[in-house]
Amino acid sequence: MNGNRSTGGFGAGGFGGQGFGGPGNPGAALWEAMEQFRSSFDQRPGMKRMAxxxxxxxxxxxxxxxxxxxxxxxxxxxxxxxxxxxxxxxxxxxxxxxxxxxxxxxxxxxxxxxxxxxxxxxxxxxxxxxxxxxxxxxPTVGGGAHRALSKAGVELAAAAAQVGRTGSPEQLQEAVTVLEEARRRLYSILAEG
Structure with a gap:
């Protein structure tokens, strides 16, 4: 990521028109993580458009x-x-x-x-x-399950960004707890398989 984001959508001017601020701002790190998450679901080898x-x-x-x-x-x-x-x-x-x-x-x-x-x-x-x-x-049909997971993850990151921007310190801590639990549960899904 080069840090250059358009102001449309969820970028620096997104989420209500406010940027995430300068260095050290947790919102900036969250945005970066959300972009990395989204890009992990981009076209993968073996996935193709339908011929x-x-x-x-x-x-x-x-x-x-x-x-x-x-x-x-x-x-x-x-x-x-x-x-x-x-x-x-x-x-x-x-x-x-x-x-x-x-x-x-x-x-x-x-x-x-x-x-x-x-x-x-x-x-x-x-x-x-x-x-x-x-x-x-x-499995090459548009990656339906991958797309659903990507969409859910991006929506989760957007909600976390909203809490990070407008939540009280107590709400921020509660959000961190929820996200840490979600991460643990996701890894446990892999461990079961």
Missing amino acids: RGDVRAAVIALLAEQPMHGYQIIQEIESRSGGSWKPSAGSVYPTLQLLADEGLIEASELQGRKTYSLTDAGRDEAAASADKPAPWES
């Missing part, structure tokens, strides 16, 4: 279950991935067109919507991939 083939596999897997329209496919992928993967319409609709061009799916009008279903060739392709995990079950 075009993953969208294709997801569409085929979903249509193997039932006919769906494009927006329904997007929603279903987002739901099954726990919100960590929401493909754009710009990736789903061209994939649907490509699958139709390959003869793997067909479109029909159902309740005023263009609904897609697998053809026999599409069902054969779905059956050939049935033993593989669905693309939304992949």
Whole structure:
């Protein structure tokens, strides 16, 4: 960290427009720790954005279950991935067109919507991939659990910064006790595994 932070968000002017002050201020150290925590969850080796083939596999897997329209496919992928993967319409609709061009799916009008279903060739392709995990079950899907942990940690650090800035000495000590207990409990989770 070079100490240069923008004044937007939670930076030096964030948290109500007040900076954390000069050296020796616990808020500055807390901000630094929060940034380090957040960066530890940045893109990791082995994690990737979902590739075009993953969208294709997801569409085929979903249509193997039932006919769906494009927006329904997007929603279903987002739901099954726990919100960590929401493909754009710009990736789903061209994939649907490509699958139709390959003869793997067909479109029909159902309740005023263009609904897609697998053809026999599409069902054969779905059956050939049935033993593989669905693309939304992949550990590379956006790092959903990592993202949730990162978000919770950043929110905890933000709350601690707020207490550090506005709390009484008694509240500061109570916050330190809570944070130390949280740290011990997190390490105990690792020790159990």
